[in-house]
Amino acid sequence: MYSNEHTLQDLLxxxxxxxxxxxxxxxxxxxxxxxxxxxDLISRLTWKLTFKDGVLTAKMASAALRQELFYRxxxxxxxxNDNLGRKAVxxxxxx
Numbered sequence: 001m002y003s004n005e006h007t008l009q010d011l012l013x014x015x016x017x018x019x020x021x022x023x024x025x026x027x028x029x030x031x032x033x034x035x036x037x038x039x040d041l042i043s044r045l046t047w048k049l050t051f052k053d054g055v056l057t058a059k060m061a062s063a064a065l066r067q068e069l070f071y072r073x074x075x076x077x078x079x080x081n082d083n084l085g086r087k088a089v090x091x092x093x094x095x
Contacts, residue, residue, distance in 0.1 A: 027051040054090035066094045
């Protein structure tokens with residue numbers, strides 16, 4: 001029997017693909033995941049967060065914080081990609 005039932009997520013993904021908005025949706029997901037993983041304090045100390053062509057760039061308020069996150073960047077990248085279910089983030093840069 002043919003079922004015409006779809007989840008809202010499936011329908012939205014199809015619509016975003018048709019409108020060529022996949023990159024925009026991925027950027028929103030990556031930024032949301034970064035903020036969730038680093039927590040409120042680090043999120044507030046991240047001045048600018050951008051994602052383009054697989055590179056997540058975060059401008060930090062503190063050199064010490066930038067250095068600490070630099071050492072944790074591979075772990076953070078793996079967690080973001082695991083939570084997204086795909087390898088969207090290829091590199092993280094802290095400025």
